[in-house]
Amino acid sequence: MDQETETTQTPSGEQDIILQAALKLFANKGYFNTSLLDIKEAANLQSLQIIHHHFKTKQLLASALYANVSDSLSISIDDISRRNPKASEQLRGIVDLLFTLTDDAPDVMRFILTVKINDFLHEEKIGLEAPAQNKIIKIIDAGIKAGEIRNICPQLAYAYFFGVIDNTLKLVLAGSLDKKADFYQAQAWLAAWNTIAKK
Amino acid sequence: MDQETETTQTPSGEQDIILQAALKLFANKGYFNTSLLDIKEAANLQSLQIIHHHFKTKQLLASALYANVSDSLSISIDDISRRNPKASEQLRGIVDLLFTLTDDAPDVMRFILTVKINDFLHEEKIGLEAPAQNKIIKIIDAGIKAGEIRNICPQLAYAYFFGVIDNTLKLVLAGSLDKKADFYQAQAWLAAWNTIAKK
DNA sequence: GTCTATATTTTGATAGAC
């Protein structure tokens, strides 16, 4: 509603309204618990046909949504990487982004953290090959080579680090904590960073 | 198939066969991607009616499964707690249990870690009120009072700790690592414990 | 009492009228 879209491509109006409605529903009820009828009503459309016109099928709608969010994340990560030389600073920037998103666009973060993309995406083995994840693993790899991060498997380091971060954000998104995400950021960053920092 | 059930109640044969088949399918394909027909065939039943006879509906079947796994975990945690006085030892025992389960009964762990129980369980707000989770949070709380664990919100400590553990196990279960879970246990324990340990 | 067959419902997708 009041949150701006992250999509950098084709803000064609009707499509974005559908995508936003779908994002909200998928994020809160899940892919299978959301029908096209639900999306139609949430988007205030006059007919189901409009959805089929813009996105051929429900799967393609969800895939487009995933691509949007994924691209947007990738671009933000690239920006952060460009502005910060050290791996620790880059990771700090990414953490800041995620905590900010949690407060400002919780549905986007719910979609990222809780939706199982394999429910609608069947091409190859996605999940670990997600572009944003790949970029972060490369950052970690560089951090290891630079001596900032201890010498463990980058995938494991990723798992440790974002295990702490993601679980903290999930708690906030579930409404189990009484403060906004921002309040827990410094603490969580420290705990996460310590799992992978050298020395 | 070759793994023993954790269920302590009513091993009535046919029910258990259905539950095991459902567990495997739910764990690997998800709740909505598994039809009763799939379960019927995986369990080598002669008719769908048999499932409806034992469990009135698909939801109730899934709920029964969840209750079984949840109870079994709770009992194991109680055993561990009884045998170890210190919080750190209790958590260590729980971690050992989870890594062992990952190697010996991967489908059970997949069910625990990757199935969204809200897909079939709609009673109240479950998820954080899961009995096993509650027990662990109490252990953490005791650890804080005993000065073993630093003084943070127990829910946050739980999130940090099992963020590291669960993510590591998910990597193993996804087949992204080349060794068995056991190989990564000591490392993961240390990383997880350091996120909450005092000093 | 166990299985075959069917009914019902939901929902994704399409075809046709204005």
Next chain:
DNA sequence: GTCTATCAAAATATAGAC
């Protein structure tokens, strides 16, 4: 080209026959 109406498929649940 947009909406109404319908179709088709799938899957859950039930009813009835042997």
